[in-house]
Amino acid sequence: MADSGSEDIAVIGNTDLTPSExxxxxxxxxxxxxxxxxxxxEISVAEAEKRTGKNAVNMQETYTVYLIETRPVDAASEGNxxxxxxxxxxxxxxxxxxxxxxxxxxxxVVPPLPEKRAEFVWHKLSADNMDPDFVERRRVxxxxxxxxxxxxxxxxxxxxxxxxxxxxxxxxxxxxxxxxQAKADSRLKxxxxxxxxxxxxxxFAEMKHYGDELQAVISQLLRVRARAAxxxxxxxxxxxNYGRVFSEWSxxxxxxxxxxxxxxxxxxxxxxxxxxxxxxxxxYADQLKEYLFYADALRTVCRKHELTQYELEMAVxxxxxxxxxxxxLATGTxxxxxxxxxxxxxxxxxxxxxxxAKLKMLETQIEEGEELVKExxxxxxxxxxxxxxxxxxxKEQKDHDLREALxxxxxxxxxxxxxxxxxxxxAKECFNKM
Numbered sequence: 001m002a003d004s005g006s007e008d009i010a011v012i013g014n015t016d017l018t019p020s021e022x023x024x025x026x027x028x029x030x031x032x033x034x035x036x037x038x039x040x041x042e043i044s045v046a047e048a049e050k051r052t053g054k055n056a057v058n059m060q061e062t063y064t065v066y067l068i069e070t071r072p073v074d075a076a077s078e079g080n081x082x083x084x085x086x087x088x089x090x091x092x093x094x095x096x097x098x099x100x101x102x103x104x105x106x107x108x109v110v111p112p113l114p115e116k117r118a119e120f121v122w123h124k125l126s127a128d129n130m131d132p133d134f135v136e137r138r139r140v141x142x143x144x145x146x147x148x149x150x151x152x153x154x155x156x157x158x159x160x161x162x163x164x165x166x167x168x169x170x171x172x173x174x175x176x177x178x179x180x181q182a183k184a185d186s187r188l189k190x191x192x193x194x195x196x197x198x199x200x201x202x203x204f205a206e207m208k209h210y211g212d213e214l215q216a217v218i219s220q221l222l223r224v225r226a227r228a229a230x231x232x233x234x235x236x237x238x239x240x241n242y243g244r245v246f247s248e249w250s251x252x253x254x255x256x257x258x259x260x261x262x263x264x265x266x267x268x269x270x271x272x273x274x275x276x277x278x279x280x281x282x283x284y285a286d287q288l289k290e291y292l293f294y295a296d297a298l299r300t301v302c303r304k305h306e307l308t309q310y311e312l313e314m315a316v317x318x319x320x321x322x323x324x325x326x327x328x329l330a331t332g333t334x335x336x337x338x339x340x341x342x343x344x345x346x347x348x349x350x351x352x353x354x355x356x357a358k359l360k361m362l363e364t365q366i367e368e369g370e371e372l373v374k375e376x377x378x379x380x381x382x383x384x385x386x387x388x389x390x391x392x393x394x395k396e397q398k399d400h401d402l403r404e405a406l407x408x409x410x411x412x413x414x415x416x417x418x419x420x421x422x423x424x425x426x427a428k429e430c431f432n433k434m
Contacts (some may be wrong), residue, residue, distance in 0.1 A: 012126065018191055020352055038147065038154040042071050043165065045143035046086070064135055065090050066142055070165050087168035094142055096175060097164050103180045106304040107387035109154060109394040111148035112293030114141025114286065123235065129205055137286055144290070154390075197309045201384065207391060208302035215295035218288055229278055239423075240271030259434035270423040277416055284412070287405040291398060298394065308383045312376040316378040319369035326362045329355055348432045 037043075045068045054060060069084040094113055101110050114137070146165070149155045160178065163171050246264030250257040 036151045036153065037162070038150040040073055041144075041150070041165070042069075042073055042084070043146050043150055044069050045146065048139045048145075049088070049287075050130065050135075062130065063090060064130070064138075066094075066139055068165060087166075089164070091138075093164070093172070095144065095159065096172065098145075099184060100160055100175055100178065100180050101149070101158070102300065103184045104158070104160075104178075105154055107301065107383050108152070108390050109294065109297045109301055110155070111145050111152070112290060112297055113145055114138045115289060115293075133282075137232060137282060140283070141286060141290070153393075178413050197306050198313055199309070201305065201309065203388070204302045204305045204384075208299050211295045211299040211302065214298075215292055218292045218295070222285060222288055222292070225281070225288075226434070229281060233274055233278065236271050236274035236277075238271075239267045256434040259430045266423050266430070267424045270420070273419070274428035277412075280412060281409075284405055284409045287401065291402060294394070294398070298391070301391065305383060305387060308376075308380050312373070312380045315369065315373045315376045318359065319366065319373055321365050322362055322369055326359065326366065329359055329362065355373040 046069045048064050048066050049063060050064055052060065052062050065088040067086055067088055069086045091113075098110060098113055101108070150162055155161060160175055163174055167174075196204040243264040246260045246267065250260035250264065253260060
Protein backbone atom coordinates (compact mmCIF):
# COMPACT_ATOMS: atom_id res chain seq x y z
CA MET A 1 0.00 0.00 0.00
CA ALA A 2 1.41 3.37 -1.03
CA ASP A 3 0.66 6.46 1.02
CA SER A 4 -0.02 9.67 -0.88
CA GLY A 5 1.47 12.37 1.31
CA SER A 6 0.41 13.12 4.86
CA GLU A 7 -3.34 13.17 4.14
CA ASP A 8 -3.66 9.46 5.03
CA ILE A 9 -4.89 8.53 1.57
CA ALA A 10 -4.55 4.91 0.43
CA VAL A 11 -3.96 4.13 -3.23
CA ILE A 12 -3.24 0.54 -4.16
CA GLY A 13 -2.02 -0.46 -7.60
CA ASN A 14 0.91 -1.12 -9.87
CA THR A 15 1.45 2.46 -11.04
CA ASP A 16 2.85 5.53 -9.31
CA LEU A 17 0.75 8.67 -8.98
CA THR A 18 1.87 11.97 -10.47
CA PRO A 19 1.41 15.08 -8.29
CA SER A 20 -1.63 16.14 -10.37
CA GLU A 21 -3.23 12.71 -9.98
CA UNK A 22 -2.66 12.84 -6.23
CA UNK A 23 -4.32 16.25 -6.11
CA UNK A 24 -7.30 14.98 -8.12
CA UNK A 25 -7.64 12.03 -5.81
CA UNK A 26 -7.73 14.33 -2.80
CA UNK A 27 -10.32 16.56 -4.42
CA UNK A 28 -12.48 13.55 -5.21
CA UNK A 29 -12.20 12.20 -1.63
CA UNK A 30 -10.31 9.04 -2.51
CA UNK A 31 -10.71 6.18 -0.06
CA UNK A 32 -9.16 6.53 3.37
CA UNK A 33 -7.23 3.67 4.89
CA UNK A 34 -9.51 0.94 6.18
CA UNK A 35 -12.59 2.56 4.58
CA UNK A 36 -14.39 1.08 1.59
CA UNK A 37 -15.13 3.28 -1.41
CA UNK A 38 -18.83 2.55 -0.98
CA UNK A 39 -18.85 4.71 2.16
CA UNK A 40 -17.56 7.64 0.13
CA UNK A 41 -19.34 7.23 -3.19
CA GLU A 42 -22.74 6.12 -4.48
CA ILE A 43 -22.29 3.78 -7.46
CA SER A 44 -24.92 2.51 -9.88
CA VAL A 45 -25.22 1.09 -13.38
CA ALA A 46 -28.22 3.18 -14.37
CA GLU A 47 -29.07 1.88 -17.83
CA ALA A 48 -27.97 -0.16 -20.82
CA GLU A 49 -27.90 0.98 -24.44
CA LYS A 50 -27.49 -0.93 -27.69
CA ARG A 51 -24.99 0.57 -30.14
CA THR A 52 -23.57 -0.22 -33.54
CA GLY A 53 -19.95 0.29 -34.56
CA LYS A 54 -16.90 -1.30 -36.11
CA ASN A 55 -14.76 -3.84 -34.30
CA ALA A 56 -10.99 -4.42 -34.38
CA VAL A 57 -11.13 -6.06 -37.83
CA ASN A 58 -13.24 -3.19 -39.23
CA MET A 59 -16.46 -5.19 -39.36
CA GLN A 60 -19.86 -3.87 -38.33
CA GLU A 61 -21.04 -5.11 -34.93
CA THR A 62 -23.83 -4.48 -32.46
CA TYR A 63 -22.89 -4.25 -28.80
CA THR A 64 -24.26 -3.06 -25.47
CA VAL A 65 -22.83 -0.29 -23.28
CA TYR A 66 -23.69 0.41 -19.65
CA LEU A 67 -24.02 3.81 -17.98
CA ILE A 68 -22.09 4.03 -14.69
CA GLU A 69 -23.18 6.87 -12.41
CA THR A 70 -21.30 8.03 -9.30
CA ARG A 71 -21.80 10.80 -6.77
CA PRO A 72 -20.23 11.64 -3.37
CA VAL A 73 -22.15 10.24 -0.42
CA ASP A 74 -21.64 13.45 1.58
CA ALA A 75 -23.40 15.57 -1.04
CA ALA A 76 -26.35 13.18 -1.22
CA SER A 77 -26.70 12.98 2.57
CA GLU A 78 -26.72 16.79 2.85
CA GLY A 79 -29.67 16.95 0.48
CA ASN A 80 -27.77 18.71 -2.32
CA UNK A 81 -28.57 15.84 -4.74
CA UNK A 82 -26.04 16.92 -7.40
CA UNK A 83 -26.13 15.59 -10.94
CA UNK A 84 -24.10 12.35 -10.85
CA UNK A 85 -20.91 11.93 -12.85
CA UNK A 86 -21.49 9.37 -15.57
CA UNK A 87 -19.64 7.39 -18.22
CA UNK A 88 -20.29 4.44 -20.52
CA UNK A 89 -18.49 1.09 -20.36
CA UNK A 90 -18.69 -2.06 -22.45
CA UNK A 91 -18.82 -5.52 -20.91
CA UNK A 92 -15.30 -6.17 -22.22
CA UNK A 93 -14.03 -3.26 -20.09
CA UNK A 94 -15.56 -4.84 -17.00
CA UNK A 95 -13.70 -8.04 -17.98
CA UNK A 96 -10.45 -6.10 -18.30
CA UNK A 97 -10.94 -4.57 -14.84
CA UNK A 98 -11.59 -7.97 -13.28
CA UNK A 99 -8.55 -9.54 -14.99
CA UNK A 100 -6.41 -6.73 -13.61
CA UNK A 101 -7.78 -7.30 -10.10
CA UNK A 102 -7.17 -11.06 -10.36
CA UNK A 103 -3.50 -10.50 -11.17
CA UNK A 104 -2.91 -7.61 -8.76
CA UNK A 105 -4.65 -9.27 -5.80
CA UNK A 106 -3.96 -13.01 -6.11
CA UNK A 107 -4.99 -13.61 -2.47
CA UNK A 108 -8.51 -12.14 -2.96
CA VAL A 109 -11.65 -14.08 -3.92
CA VAL A 110 -12.42 -11.51 -6.63
CA PRO A 111 -16.17 -10.96 -7.18
CA PRO A 112 -17.36 -12.52 -10.46
CA LEU A 113 -19.04 -10.80 -13.40
CA PRO A 114 -22.53 -11.81 -14.50
CA GLU A 115 -22.66 -14.34 -17.32
CA LYS A 116 -21.82 -13.12 -20.81
CA ARG A 117 -24.38 -15.46 -22.37
CA ALA A 118 -27.42 -16.97 -20.68
CA GLU A 119 -26.95 -20.43 -19.16
CA PHE A 120 -29.37 -22.79 -17.37
CA VAL A 121 -32.38 -21.20 -19.09
CA TRP A 122 -35.85 -22.72 -19.36
CA HIS A 123 -37.18 -23.18 -22.87
CA LYS A 124 -39.32 -20.02 -23.13
CA LEU A 125 -36.46 -17.77 -22.01
CA SER A 126 -34.24 -16.26 -24.71
CA ALA A 127 -30.55 -17.19 -24.65
CA ASP A 128 -29.73 -14.24 -26.93
CA ASN A 129 -27.27 -11.91 -25.21
CA MET A 130 -29.01 -8.96 -26.92
CA ASP A 131 -32.43 -9.88 -25.52
CA PRO A 132 -33.74 -6.88 -23.48
CA ASP A 133 -34.62 -9.00 -20.43
CA PHE A 134 -31.18 -10.64 -20.42
CA VAL A 135 -29.44 -7.26 -20.88
CA GLU A 136 -31.43 -5.85 -17.95
CA ARG A 137 -30.44 -8.75 -15.68
CA ARG A 138 -26.83 -8.34 -16.76
CA ARG A 139 -27.05 -4.61 -15.95
CA VAL A 140 -28.15 -5.53 -12.42
CA UNK A 141 -25.31 -8.07 -12.23
CA UNK A 142 -22.69 -5.53 -13.34
CA UNK A 143 -23.93 -3.05 -10.73
CA UNK A 144 -23.70 -5.77 -8.10
CA UNK A 145 -20.11 -6.51 -9.23
CA UNK A 146 -19.11 -2.86 -8.79
CA UNK A 147 -20.76 -2.70 -5.36
CA UNK A 148 -18.97 -5.90 -4.30
CA UNK A 149 -15.59 -4.47 -5.34
CA UNK A 150 -16.35 -1.05 -3.83
CA UNK A 151 -17.17 -2.62 -0.46
CA UNK A 152 -14.12 -4.93 -0.38
CA UNK A 153 -11.45 -3.86 2.15
CA UNK A 154 -8.57 -4.22 -0.35
CA UNK A 155 -10.09 -3.89 -3.83
CA UNK A 156 -12.09 -0.74 -3.04
CA UNK A 157 -8.98 1.40 -2.61
CA UNK A 158 -7.37 0.41 -5.89
CA UNK A 159 -6.44 3.36 -8.11
CA UNK A 160 -7.34 1.54 -11.36
CA UNK A 161 -10.80 0.69 -10.04
CA UNK A 162 -11.34 4.33 -9.05
CA UNK A 163 -10.32 5.47 -12.54
CA UNK A 164 -12.68 2.88 -14.06
CA UNK A 165 -15.55 4.65 -12.29
CA UNK A 166 -14.45 8.23 -12.98
CA UNK A 167 -12.31 8.45 -16.17
CA UNK A 168 -13.96 7.45 -19.45
CA UNK A 169 -11.00 8.24 -21.71
CA UNK A 170 -7.49 6.89 -21.23
CA UNK A 171 -8.52 4.30 -18.64
CA UNK A 172 -7.51 1.31 -20.79
CA UNK A 173 -4.09 2.79 -21.48
CA UNK A 174 -3.56 3.28 -17.72
CA UNK A 175 -4.41 -0.37 -17.09
CA UNK A 176 -2.01 -1.65 -19.72
CA UNK A 177 0.74 0.63 -18.41
CA UNK A 178 0.66 -1.31 -15.12
CA UNK A 179 2.18 -4.28 -17.00
CA UNK A 180 -0.37 -6.64 -15.45
CA GLN A 181 -0.75 -8.56 -18.72
CA ALA A 182 2.81 -9.88 -18.60
CA LYS A 183 2.14 -11.17 -15.10
CA ALA A 184 -1.20 -12.57 -16.19
CA ASP A 185 0.35 -14.47 -19.08
CA SER A 186 3.19 -15.96 -17.02
CA ARG A 187 0.83 -16.87 -14.17
CA LEU A 188 -1.60 -18.44 -16.60
CA LYS A 189 1.12 -20.64 -18.07
CA UNK A 190 2.29 -21.61 -14.59
CA UNK A 191 -1.23 -22.40 -13.40
CA UNK A 192 -1.81 -24.69 -16.37
CA UNK A 193 1.61 -26.31 -16.17
CA UNK A 194 1.86 -29.81 -14.80
CA UNK A 195 3.35 -29.42 -11.38
CA UNK A 196 2.88 -31.15 -8.07
CA UNK A 197 3.37 -29.56 -4.68
CA UNK A 198 5.19 -31.94 -2.33
CA UNK A 199 3.81 -30.46 0.89
CA UNK A 200 0.37 -28.98 0.09
CA UNK A 201 -1.43 -26.91 2.72
CA UNK A 202 -4.33 -29.08 3.89
CA UNK A 203 -6.62 -26.08 4.45
CA PHE A 204 -6.25 -24.85 0.86
CA ALA A 205 -6.61 -28.37 -0.55
CA GLU A 206 -9.89 -28.78 1.36
CA MET A 207 -11.08 -25.33 0.26
CA LYS A 208 -10.34 -26.15 -3.38
CA HIS A 209 -12.34 -29.38 -3.03
CA TYR A 210 -15.16 -27.40 -1.40
CA GLY A 211 -15.15 -25.00 -4.38
CA ASP A 212 -15.55 -27.96 -6.76
CA GLU A 213 -18.45 -29.35 -4.76
CA LEU A 214 -20.15 -25.95 -4.35
CA GLN A 215 -20.04 -25.39 -8.10
CA ALA A 216 -21.43 -28.89 -8.79
CA VAL A 217 -24.30 -28.46 -6.29
CA ILE A 218 -25.33 -25.02 -7.56
CA SER A 219 -25.15 -26.22 -11.19
CA GLN A 220 -27.49 -29.07 -10.32
CA LEU A 221 -29.82 -26.73 -8.44
CA LEU A 222 -30.02 -24.36 -11.42
CA ARG A 223 -30.83 -27.25 -13.79
CA VAL A 224 -33.62 -28.43 -11.46
CA ARG A 225 -35.02 -24.89 -11.27
CA ALA A 226 -35.01 -24.56 -15.07
CA ARG A 227 -36.96 -27.84 -15.40
CA ALA A 228 -39.40 -26.71 -12.69
CA ALA A 229 -39.89 -23.39 -14.52
CA UNK A 230 -40.80 -25.26 -17.71
CA UNK A 231 -43.43 -27.32 -15.87
CA UNK A 232 -44.76 -24.30 -13.98
CA UNK A 233 -45.16 -22.39 -17.23
CA UNK A 234 -47.17 -25.29 -18.64
CA UNK A 235 -49.46 -25.49 -15.59
CA UNK A 236 -50.23 -21.77 -15.69
CA UNK A 237 -50.90 -21.73 -19.42
CA UNK A 238 -53.31 -24.65 -19.05
CA UNK A 239 -55.35 -22.37 -16.79
CA UNK A 240 -55.69 -20.14 -19.84
CA ASN A 241 -57.47 -23.05 -21.50
CA TYR A 242 -59.87 -23.15 -18.54
CA GLY A 243 -60.58 -19.48 -19.14
CA ARG A 244 -61.28 -20.01 -22.85
CA VAL A 245 -63.57 -22.98 -22.20
CA PHE A 246 -65.54 -21.17 -19.44
CA SER A 247 -65.96 -18.11 -21.71
CA GLU A 248 -67.22 -20.22 -24.62
CA TRP A 249 -69.54 -22.14 -22.29
CA SER A 250 -70.98 -18.92 -20.87
CA UNK A 251 -72.16 -17.92 -24.36
CA UNK A 252 -74.68 -20.79 -24.49
CA UNK A 253 -75.93 -20.51 -20.89
CA UNK A 254 -78.52 -17.96 -19.77
CA UNK A 255 -78.64 -18.49 -16.00
CA UNK A 256 -75.05 -19.72 -15.49
CA UNK A 257 -73.43 -17.43 -18.08
CA UNK A 258 -72.30 -14.61 -15.77
CA UNK A 259 -70.72 -17.02 -13.25
CA UNK A 260 -68.86 -18.94 -15.96
CA UNK A 261 -67.69 -15.69 -17.59
CA UNK A 262 -66.32 -14.38 -14.23
CA UNK A 263 -64.56 -17.69 -13.49
CA UNK A 264 -62.99 -17.54 -16.96
CA UNK A 265 -61.63 -14.03 -16.26
CA UNK A 266 -60.00 -15.28 -13.03
CA UNK A 267 -58.35 -18.14 -14.93
CA UNK A 268 -57.09 -15.82 -17.69
CA UNK A 269 -55.55 -13.44 -15.16
CA UNK A 270 -53.90 -16.37 -13.37
CA UNK A 271 -52.44 -17.71 -16.63
CA UNK A 272 -51.08 -14.28 -17.59
CA UNK A 273 -49.34 -13.82 -14.20
CA UNK A 274 -46.78 -16.58 -14.89
CA UNK A 275 -44.52 -14.29 -16.97
CA UNK A 276 -43.94 -11.88 -14.05
CA UNK A 277 -43.46 -14.80 -11.64
CA UNK A 278 -40.81 -16.50 -13.77
CA UNK A 279 -39.07 -13.18 -14.42
CA UNK A 280 -38.81 -12.74 -10.64
CA UNK A 281 -37.49 -16.29 -10.38
CA UNK A 282 -34.71 -15.41 -12.82
CA UNK A 283 -33.38 -12.82 -10.37
CA TYR A 284 -33.08 -15.53 -7.71
CA ALA A 285 -31.39 -17.76 -10.27
CA ASP A 286 -28.91 -14.94 -11.00
CA GLN A 287 -28.04 -14.79 -7.28
CA LEU A 288 -27.24 -18.50 -7.38
CA LYS A 289 -25.24 -18.03 -10.59
CA GLU A 290 -23.11 -15.40 -8.87
CA TYR A 291 -21.97 -18.02 -6.37
CA LEU A 292 -21.56 -20.56 -9.15
CA PHE A 293 -18.90 -18.20 -10.54
CA TYR A 294 -17.65 -17.28 -7.06
CA ALA A 295 -16.76 -20.98 -6.60
CA ASP A 296 -14.34 -20.67 -9.51
CA ALA A 297 -12.83 -17.50 -8.00
CA LEU A 298 -12.32 -19.41 -4.74
CA ARG A 299 -10.55 -22.25 -6.56
CA THR A 300 -8.38 -19.70 -8.36
CA VAL A 301 -7.04 -18.41 -5.01
CA CYS A 302 -6.28 -22.01 -3.98
CA ARG A 303 -4.44 -22.67 -7.26
CA LYS A 304 -2.40 -19.50 -6.79
CA HIS A 305 -1.43 -20.72 -3.34
CA GLU A 306 -0.28 -23.99 -4.92
CA LEU A 307 1.86 -21.99 -7.33
CA THR A 308 3.36 -19.92 -4.49
CA GLN A 309 4.12 -23.11 -2.54
CA TYR A 310 5.58 -24.75 -5.65
CA GLU A 311 7.90 -21.79 -6.29
CA LEU A 312 9.11 -22.00 -2.67
CA GLU A 313 9.77 -25.74 -2.95
CA MET A 314 11.66 -25.26 -6.24
CA ALA A 315 13.82 -22.56 -4.63
CA VAL A 316 14.58 -24.84 -1.64
CA UNK A 317 15.37 -27.75 -3.98
CA UNK A 318 17.72 -25.62 -6.08
CA UNK A 319 19.50 -24.32 -2.95
CA UNK A 320 19.93 -27.86 -1.60
CA UNK A 321 21.38 -28.95 -4.93
CA UNK A 322 23.86 -26.04 -4.96
CA UNK A 323 24.99 -26.83 -1.40
CA UNK A 324 25.51 -30.47 -2.34
CA UNK A 325 27.60 -29.41 -5.34
CA UNK A 326 29.71 -27.19 -3.08
CA UNK A 327 30.30 -30.07 -0.66
CA UNK A 328 31.22 -32.46 -3.49
CA LEU A 329 33.59 -29.90 -5.00
CA ALA A 330 35.23 -29.17 -1.65
CA THR A 331 35.72 -32.85 -0.69
CA GLY A 332 36.26 -34.24 -4.17
CA THR A 333 33.62 -36.97 -3.63
CA UNK A 334 30.61 -37.47 -5.90
CA UNK A 335 27.66 -38.82 -3.94
CA UNK A 336 25.26 -39.32 -6.80
CA UNK A 337 25.58 -40.29 -10.44
CA UNK A 338 26.00 -37.24 -12.63
CA UNK A 339 27.40 -36.22 -16.00
CA UNK A 340 29.98 -34.17 -14.14
CA UNK A 341 31.22 -37.25 -12.26
CA UNK A 342 31.52 -39.28 -15.45
CA UNK A 343 33.40 -36.43 -17.16
CA UNK A 344 35.89 -36.26 -14.26
CA UNK A 345 36.57 -39.98 -14.50
CA UNK A 346 37.04 -39.88 -18.25
CA UNK A 347 39.06 -36.68 -18.60
CA UNK A 348 40.65 -36.27 -15.18
CA UNK A 349 40.07 -33.97 -12.24
CA UNK A 350 39.82 -30.20 -12.47
CA UNK A 351 42.80 -28.04 -11.58
CA UNK A 352 42.83 -26.33 -8.13
CA UNK A 353 42.33 -22.98 -9.85
CA UNK A 354 39.25 -24.24 -11.73
CA UNK A 355 37.83 -25.80 -8.58
CA UNK A 356 38.43 -22.58 -6.61
CA ALA A 357 36.64 -20.50 -9.29
CA LYS A 358 33.68 -22.88 -9.28
CA LEU A 359 33.54 -22.84 -5.48
CA LYS A 360 33.49 -19.06 -5.50
CA MET A 361 30.70 -19.04 -8.09
CA LEU A 362 28.72 -21.62 -6.07
CA GLU A 363 29.12 -19.54 -2.90
CA THR A 364 27.62 -16.55 -4.72
CA GLN A 365 24.76 -18.69 -6.08
CA ILE A 366 24.10 -20.16 -2.63
CA GLU A 367 23.90 -16.69 -1.10
CA GLU A 368 21.47 -15.66 -3.81
CA GLY A 369 19.52 -18.90 -3.32
CA GLU A 370 19.26 -18.34 0.44
CA GLU A 371 17.91 -14.85 -0.19
CA LEU A 372 15.44 -16.24 -2.74
CA VAL A 373 14.23 -18.94 -0.30
CA LYS A 374 13.80 -16.31 2.40
CA GLU A 375 11.87 -14.13 -0.07
CA UNK A 376 9.70 -17.05 -1.27
CA UNK A 377 9.04 -18.09 2.33
CA UNK A 378 7.95 -14.58 3.22
CA UNK A 379 5.72 -14.39 0.11
CA UNK A 380 4.12 -17.74 0.91
CA UNK A 381 3.47 -16.81 4.56
CA UNK A 382 2.03 -13.44 3.56
CA UNK A 383 -0.14 -15.04 0.89
CA UNK A 384 -1.53 -17.62 3.34
CA UNK A 385 -2.26 -14.95 5.94
CA UNK A 386 -3.96 -12.55 3.50
CA UNK A 387 -5.80 -15.22 1.54
CA UNK A 388 -7.21 -16.92 4.60
CA UNK A 389 -8.53 -13.64 5.97
CA UNK A 390 -10.27 -12.99 2.65
CA UNK A 391 -11.62 -16.55 2.43
CA UNK A 392 -13.15 -16.19 5.90
CA UNK A 393 -14.72 -12.89 4.82
CA UNK A 394 -16.06 -14.57 1.66
CA LYS A 395 -17.53 -17.50 3.64
CA GLU A 396 -19.40 -15.14 5.94
CA GLN A 397 -20.73 -13.17 2.96
CA LYS A 398 -21.73 -16.39 1.14
CA ASP A 399 -23.63 -17.81 4.10
CA HIS A 400 -25.56 -14.57 4.54
CA ASP A 401 -26.36 -14.06 0.84
CA LEU A 402 -27.42 -17.61 0.05
CA ARG A 403 -29.53 -17.86 3.19
CA GLU A 404 -31.35 -14.63 2.30
CA ALA A 405 -31.81 -15.69 -1.35
CA LEU A 406 -33.21 -19.11 -0.49
CA UNK A 407 -35.56 -17.71 2.17
CA UNK A 408 -36.83 -15.09 -0.30
CA UNK A 409 -37.27 -17.78 -2.96
CA UNK A 410 -39.29 -19.92 -0.52
CA UNK A 411 -41.47 -16.91 0.42
CA UNK A 412 -42.08 -16.20 -3.27
CA UNK A 413 -43.15 -19.83 -3.87
CA UNK A 414 -45.51 -19.70 -0.87
CA UNK A 415 -47.01 -16.44 -2.14
CA UNK A 416 -47.42 -17.95 -5.61
CA UNK A 417 -49.25 -20.98 -4.20
CA UNK A 418 -51.53 -18.73 -2.13
CA UNK A 419 -52.44 -16.79 -5.29
CA UNK A 420 -53.35 -20.08 -6.95
CA UNK A 421 -55.57 -21.04 -4.02
CA UNK A 422 -57.18 -17.58 -4.11
CA UNK A 423 -57.93 -17.93 -7.83
CA UNK A 424 -59.76 -21.21 -7.25
CA UNK A 425 -61.58 -19.77 -4.22
CA UNK A 426 -62.74 -16.89 -6.44
CA ALA A 427 -63.83 -19.39 -9.09
CA LYS A 428 -65.67 -21.35 -6.40
CA GLU A 429 -67.59 -18.18 -5.40
CA CYS A 430 -68.51 -17.62 -9.04
CA PHE A 431 -69.83 -21.17 -9.30
CA ASN A 432 -71.80 -20.78 -6.05
CA LYS A 433 -73.62 -17.74 -7.47
CA MET A 434 -74.75 -19.57 -10.58
